[in-house]
Amino acid sequence: xxxxxxxxxxxxxxxxxxxxxxxxxxxIRQSGIKTxxxxxxxxxxxxxxxxxxxxxxxxxxDLETIMQRLAPDGDPAYRHDYEGDDDMSxxxxxxxxxxxxxxxxxxxxxxxxxxxGLYLYEHRHGHFQRKLTVTIYGE
Amino acid sequence: xxxxxxxxxxxxxxxxxxxxxxxxxxxIRQSGIKTxxxxxxxxxxxxxxxxxxxxxxxxxxDLETIMQRLAPDGDPAYRHDYEGDDDMSxxxxxxxxxxxxxxxxxxxxxxxxxxxGLYLYEHRHGHFQRKLTVTIYGE
Amino acid sequence: xxxxxxxxxxxxxxxxxxxxxxxxxxxIRQSGIKTxxxxxxxxxxxxxxxxxxxxxxxxxxDLETIMQRLAPDGDPAYRHDYEGDDDMSxxxxxxxxxxxxxxxxxxxxxxxxxxxGLYLYEHRHGHFQRKLTVTIYGE
Numbered sequence: 001x002x003x004x005x006x007x008x009x010x011x012x013x014x015x016x017x018x019x020x021x022x023x024x025x026x027x028i029r030q031s032g033i034k035t036x037x038x039x040x041x042x043x044x045x046x047x048x049x050x051x052x053x054x055x056x057x058x059x060x061x062d063l064e065t066i067m068q069r070l071a072p073d074g075d076p077a078y079r080h081d082y083e084g085d086d087d088m089s090x091x092x093x094x095x096x097x098x099x100x101x102x103x104x105x106x107x108x109x110x111x112x113x114x115x116x117g118l119y120l121y122e123h124r125h126g127h128f129q130r131k132l133t134v135t136i137y138g139e
Numbered sequence: 140x141x142x143x144x145x146x147x148x149x150x151x152x153x154x155x156x157x158x159x160x161x162x163x164x165x166x167i168r169q170s171g172i173k174t175x176x177x178x179x180x181x182x183x184x185x186x187x188x189x190x191x192x193x194x195x196x197x198x199x200x201d202l203e204t205i206m207q208r209l210a211p212d213g214d215p216a217y218r219h220d221y222e223g224d225d226d227m228s229x230x231x232x233x234x235x236x237x238x239x240x241x242x243x244x245x246x247x248x249x250x251x252x253x254x255x256g257l258y259l260y261e262h263r264h265g266h267f268q269r270k271l272t273v274t275i276y277g278e
Numbered sequence: 279x280x281x282x283x284x285x286x287x288x289x290x291x292x293x294x295x296x297x298x299x300x301x302x303x304x305x306i307r308q309s310g311i312k313t314x315x316x317x318x319x320x321x322x323x324x325x326x327x328x329x330x331x332x333x334x335x336x337x338x339x340d341l342e343t344i345m346q347r348l349a350p351d352g353d354p355a356y357r358h359d360y361e362g363d364d365d366m367s368x369x370x371x372x373x374x375x376x377x378x379x380x381x382x383x384x385x386x387x388x389x390x391x392x393x394x395g396l397y398l399y400e401h402r403h404g405h406f407q408r409k410l411t412v413t414i415y416g417e
Contacts, residue, residue: 001140001141001142001279002279003279003313003314003416003417005313005382035142035144036142036144036274036276037178037274037276039315039380039382041380041381041382041389042391043389043390043391043392043394044391044393044394045329045330045391045393045394050234051184051233051234051238052184052230052233052234053219056219056221058218058219059219059227059230061218061219062216062217062218062219062227062230062231063230063231063234065216065217066209066210066216066231070209070344070348071344077340077343077344078340078343079336079339079340080331080334080336080337080339080340082334088337091330091331091337091340091341092340092341092344094329094330095328095329095330095341095374095375096234096235096374096375097234097235099329099379099394100379100380100381101238101239102178102180102239102241102380103180103239104144104178104180104272104274106144106272111180111182111272112182113181113183113184113270114182115183115184116182116183116184116238131391133382133384133389135314135315135382137276137279137314137315137415137416138142138276139142140279140280140281174281174283175281175283175413175415176317176413176415189373190323190372190373190377191323191372191373192323192358192369195358195360197357197358198358198366198369200357200358201356201357201358201366201369201370202369202370202373204355204356205348205355205370209348235373235374236373236374240377240378241317241319241380242319243283243317243319243411243413245283245411250319250411251321252320252321252322252323252409253321254322254323255321255322255323255377277281277415278281
């Protein structure tokens with residue numbers, strides 16, 4: 001077994017989902033790993049990772065509607081609001097979704113299901129440069 | 140270290156939890172790995188994975204009650220409803236639970252706690268054949 | 279690649295977050311792994327793991343406020359309440375957060391972001407001894 005680790009930097013420009021399946025697949029190709037796993041980690045507490053339906057954009061819009069209910073911006077109950085109304089809601093959304101995901105690698109590519117896409121989910125309204133570490137291992 | 144990867148196909152017949160600890164343990168035995176990790180991945184966006192209490196079935200019934208509140212079927216706010224009332228709710232439930240889980244392997248078997256069980260959580264009301272990839276690695 | 283697996287036991291004394299980044303880093307040092315991954319697993323269904331903001335304690339207080347809404351203690355809808363009002367709510371909180379997390383290891387230490395900390399999240403009000411398995415692998 002061998003292991004390959006690389007950083008990714010993704011520019012975000014406001015809350016929403018950013019499709020990063022292709023960026024992961026490019027690193028899998030570079031790794032030369034044929035059978036194994038690909039681990040993706042995001043180094044932030046107000047942007048996270050999800051795997052969801054990759055075809056109809058309304059899925060991600062509806063997800064946003066639900067997240068706004070589960071962790072509303074500017075909730076008067078929050079004590080932590082240094083960076084604005086999307087500060088604490090962003091932390092909660094990260095905990096309810098994922099900071100790391102691991103995806104099988106089969107025949108040299110990510111083995112996502114037909115309808116699955118990997119997304120960075122930015123929870124803040126500003127512009128950010130988000131750092132990810134991708135680690136691919138196997139044989 | 141070595142790595143072993145295998146597919147599983149699980150038939151589901153309606154929303155609910157399906158206990159799959161035994162199927163995972165059988166693959167761990169086949170792998171011959173004694174110390175390592177077992178990664179389980181589900182290739183779908185309306186069925187997911189959870190680890191929860193394995194003794195009292197009412198836990199999974201109560202979980203369903205809570206999930207119905209967090210991501211209700213047929214919510215009028217949803218725009219994505221091509222496949223019915225359980226379409227978008229299924230996607231949200233997947234994001235709130237897990238598409239992949241990794242479990243330690245110790246002395247040649249999964250090291251779940253006494254009360255932990257691994258479940259496939261089907262979110263749709265129909266009948267489906269769900270594909271999983273199990274990857275076991277270690278020594 | 280090599281692999282190193284070790285148990286941790288953490289004493290909890292009531293609901294809340296317990297910072298365990300240092301304990302993980304100590305095991306990474308012991309492992310001698312320089313580039314790889316560190317997997318942390320908790321063997322319980324009413325205590326879980328989260329990565330969240332490590333600076334302002336009010337983040338974890340606000341998180342508790344939100345969790346109390348999403349999975350209230352003593353909800354009259356619960357059928358599972360053998361061990362009290364925090365029994366079923368604890369199970370739901372575990373499913374909404376994480377039973378396992380994997381963190382990159384870079385230059386012989388965990389590569390958490392500047393503001394990220396690893397926490398055990400105890401959901402029960404009593405005192406417990408919580409068992410974790412930490413598995414570090416790479417080269």
